[in-house]
Amino acid sequence: MNLSGVAVLAALLLLWELSSRSSPNLRSYFPPPSEVTFVLFRLAFAREILGHLTKTLERFLGGYLLAAAIAVSLGACLGYFRTAHSLFGLLIELLRPMPSVAIIPVAILLLGIGDAMIVGVTVYACAWPILINTIDGVRSIDRTLVDTGRTFGLGRWRILREIALPAAAPYIATGLRVSLPIALILVTTSEMVVGGSGLGYFILDEERSFRTKEMYAGIVVVALLGYGLNRLFIALEKRVMAWHRGMTAKGVS
Amino acid sequence: MPILQVENLSKSYRQAGGESTLAIENISFTVNEGEFLSLVGPSGCGKTTLLMSIAGLIAPSAGRVAVKGAEVAGPPRDLVLVFQEYNKSLFAWRTVLGNVLFGLEAKGRPPLDAEAKGRWLIRLVGLEGFERHYPWELSGGMQQRVAIARALAYEPEVLLMDEPFGSVDAMTRLELEDGLLKLWKELGTTILFVTHDIEEAIYLSDRIHVLGPRPSSIIHTLDVGLERPRKQMTTRADANFMKLRNEIYRRIAPRLPSGW
Numbered sequence: 001m002n003l004s005g006v007a008v009l010a011a012l013l014l015l016w017e018l019s020s021r022s023s024p025n026l027r028s029y030f031p032p033p034s035e036v037t038f039v040l041f042r043l044a045f046a047r048e049i050l051g052h053l054t055k056t057l058e059r060f061l062g063g064y065l066l067a068a069a070i071a072v073s074l075g076a077c078l079g080y081f082r083t084a085h086s087l088f089g090l091l092i093e094l095l096r097p098m099p100s101v102a103i104i105p106v107a108i109l110l111l112g113i114g115d116a117m118i119v120g121v122t123v124y125a126c127a128w129p130i131l132i133n134t135i136d137g138v139r140s141i142d143r144t145l146v147d148t149g150r151t152f153g154l155g156r157w158r159i160l161r162e163i164a165l166p167a168a169a170p171y172i173a174t175g176l177r178v179s180l181p182i183a184l185i186l187v188t189t190s191e192m193v194v195g196g197s198g199l200g201y202f203i204l205d206e207e208r209s210f211r212t213k214e215m216y217a218g219i220v221v222v223a224l225l226g227y228g229l230n231r232l233f234i235a236l237e238k239r240v241m242a243w244h245r246g247m248t249a250k251g252v253s
Numbered sequence: 254m255p256i257l258q259v260e261n262l263s264k265s266y267r268q269a270g271g272e273s274t275l276a277i278e279n280i281s282f283t284v285n286e287g288e289f290l291s292l293v294g295p296s297g298c299g300k301t302t303l304l305m306s307i308a309g310l311i312a313p314s315a316g317r318v319a320v321k322g323a324e325v326a327g328p329p330r331d332l333v334l335v336f337q338e339y340n341k342s343l344f345a346w347r348t349v350l351g352n353v354l355f356g357l358e359a360k361g362r363p364p365l366d367a368e369a370k371g372r373w374l375i376r377l378v379g380l381e382g383f384e385r386h387y388p389w390e391l392s393g394g395m396q397q398r399v400a401i402a403r404a405l406a407y408e409p410e411v412l413l414m415d416e417p418f419g420s421v422d423a424m425t426r427l428e429l430e431d432g433l434l435k436l437w438k439e440l441g442t443t444i445l446f447v448t449h450d451i452e453e454a455i456y457l458s459d460r461i462h463v464l465g466p467r468p469s470s471i472i473h474t475l476d477v478g479l480e481r482p483r484k485q486m487t488t489r490a491d492a493n494f495m496k497l498r499n500e501i502y503r504r505i506a507p508r509l510p511s512g513w
Contacts, residue, residue, distance in 0.1 A: 144341035147310050150327075151334040152359035152407060162355075166346040243346045247389045 031213045040217040049202065053221055056187055056199040059115060060229070063122025064183040071127040072165075072172060075134025079168070080160050085135070096132065100125030100186060104193055118190040118198075125186040130175035137171025138164050170244050173237055180233055184226050199225070256443050257284040257307070257332075257411055262316035264302050275468035276302040279316070282462055282471060284411065284445055289437055291446045291454035294464030295505055300447045301337075303469065304415050307445070308334040320411065330360075331410035337419050339397040343388040349375060349399050350384040356406025374402040377439065379432060394425035398432065405436065411443045418453070426450075427485055430457060434483060451501050455494060456483055463501055473504045 013033045020032040043049040078084050078092075103124050104117075111117040141164055149159035165172075191200025199222045206215040238245070262280045265273045276299040284290050294300050306313045309328040318325040320332060333356075336342040344352050353371040357363045364370065375384055378398040380391075388396050397417055404412060418426040430453060437444055448454050454461050455477055463473040477497065479488055488494060 142341045144336055144338055145344075147305075147334075148336065148342045150310055151308055151332070152356065153328055153330055154359060163344070166344070169346065243387050243389075246387060247345060 029212065031216065036213050036216045036220065039213040040220060043214065043217055049199075049218065049221060052197060052199045052202040052218075053225065055197045056191065056222070057225065059118045059122065059187045059191075059198065060183050062115075062119045063187060064126055064179065066119065067123040067126035067179065067183070068130055068176060070123070071130035071175070072134050075131045075172075075175075076138055076160060076165055076168070078131075079135040079138025080156075080164055085139075092131070096128055100128070100182070101189060104190060107190075108194070113194045114196070117194060118187060121190050122183050122186045126179040126183045129178040129182065130172070133171045133175030133178070134168060137168030140171070141167040169241065173241055177233060177237070180229060181226060184222070184229070188222060254286045255283040256286040256321055257445065258319040258322075259283070259307060260317050260319070262303065262306060262318065263314050264299070264306055264311065265314045277306070278468040278470045280464075280470055281316075282474075284443060286410075286443055287441055288459045289444045289446065289457055291448060291458040291461045292464055293448060293451055293454040293461055293501060293505075294469060295466055296449050298464050298466045299469035300449075300464060301415055303464075304334065304413055304445070304447050308332060308413050310334070332413060333404045333407045333409040333411075334413040334415060335397075335400055335404045335417050337416045339393070339400045339417075339420070340388070343396055343400055343403075345388055348385050348387055349380060349391070352388065352399050353402045353406050356403040359407055371406060374406055375399075377405075377436060378402045392425075393421045394429055397421060397429065401433070401436070405440065405442070409442065411445060414444065414446045416448050417446075419449070426453070431485065433457065434481075438482070451498055451505075452489065452494075455479070455497050455501075456485075456488060461501065463504055465505070473501065475500065 016030065017032045017034060020027050020030050040049075078088060100121065104121055107117045107121045107124075111120050138160075145163055145167055146159060149163045154162065187198070188200035188203070191198035192204045195201050195205075199218055203215055203218040203222070206212070206218060260281050262277060263275065264277050265275045267273045280303060282290075292300055292303065302311065305311045307318050307325075309318070309325050309332070320329045323329075344355065347355065350368070350371050353374055354363065354367055357367045357370060372381075372384060375381060378401055380395060380398055380402070383391065383395070388399060391399070397420075401417070418429050421429065433444075434457060436442075446454070446457060458477050461475050461477060462471045463475075464470070465472040475497065479491060479493060479497075
């Protein structure tokens with residue numbers, strides 16, 4: 001927590017607060033932070049927003065974890081087995097640059113309007129960075145490492161599980177880190193499109209009803225959710241990847 | 254009692270242009286159980302290719318390798334290769350103990366006393382106290398010792414070593430040589446050792462095969478015959494040591510490409 005960072009944030013909030021209070025026009029679009037905060041607490045105590053938060057979190061976890069499971073397994077195989085890579089490489093190169101939100105209408109057709117669609121879209125979006133990074137990671141492991149596994153009598157699958165995946169872990173971690181905000185974006189966007197529940201829906205609904213303070217409160221909650229998830233990820237990564245952290249600090253590749 | 258038999262082994266590689274280069278040509282020799290045999294040759298002569306073929310990691314172009322009479326088709330169960338580049342071979346995500354335990358787990362379910370065995374091996378290579386360190390935290394010589402301990406944990410009948418001390422400094426090398434001899438005496442494992450260092454080969458081995466430059470074949474064989482235990486100070490000063498060294502060097506030197 002650096003003091004100068006906090007100071008900048010405080011200064012901006014103060015600027016917003018003062019400008020908002022001085023102009024009635026501005027006030028309707030940008031209500032003062034103090035009033036937003038007040039509304040935020042009211043919503044929290046009324047539990048309404050917590051219900052939406054829980055819904056969003058559930059969909060996030062479902063989509064993100066499912067994407068991770070699928071993409072890491074698939075990526076490991078595609079990275080490890082040369083034939084698989086030559087077969088699917090082109091397909092990946094074509095699909096990968098497409099913005100994932102474009103898939104929302106498709107998801108609605110296939111999965112209807114509801115949790116399945118939201119999780120489906122999220123899985124699709126998150127999977128790509130994790131997949132690409134996993135493939136890269138597995139492909140880049142040194143031949144000597146694989147030969148080491150072989151000289152100890154390990155078969156291809158054991159080498160993949162016990163040597164290739166751990167060796168590729170730094171790359172996989174990068175993919176997982178990049179996907180985290182993507183998952184949250186897709187969940188909230190889908191919630192806006194599909195409606196019903198969740199923070200995305202809440203934010204849009206409040207906007208439509210001209211309840212701007214509530215809308216901002218929703219945005220703040222989403223921001224805090226993203227921040228919290230990110231910090232949690234960093235803490236977990238620190239523990240699991242301690243071995244790698246030390247290596248790179250020393251300047252070893 | 255031969256434990257390893259190499260018969261008419263050849264290996265050629267196809268180059269980018271389409272033509273093939275012969276790396277090793279028609280190599281045959283046997284390794285007796287419990288002996289310390291070295292292969293000495295100039296750099297680039299195909300020693301690594303030979304060792305990788307024996308280890309079943311590359312398929313030879315011709316000839317066969319047999320371990321305890323059984324022909325080798327892939328990495329044989331009773332053999333383990335220690336690589337020269339320990340930093341590319343050790344598992345960075347495992348601790349020293351973790352790496353050594355891998356050797357115990359490789360053949361299947363680890364024994365119940367796996368951890369005790371692992372610690373014993375770590376003590377044997379002189380790394381007691383470093384069990385929970387990660388490889389990157391250790392010096393080069395120490396890392397290679399971890400790799401050796403890991404290989405020994407596998408309990409191989411034959412230990413293949415590909416210039417294992419090539420990537421460490423000269424002083425550490427002497428230390429590792431003595432350490433290896435101690436291990437060899439203690440465990441009785443058969444060792445097939447590859448090096449470009451003539452004196453190292455003489456110091457360590459019972460017998461030496463000298464390899465010529467590409468295409469490599471065995472150009473000379475000798476029995477070392479120096480008494481054991483070998484000592485850095487006395488053995489290397491022995492008159493016979495020098496004689497052997499010159500005998501080998503004479504055979505390799507004229508065949509070296511004269512660059513300078």
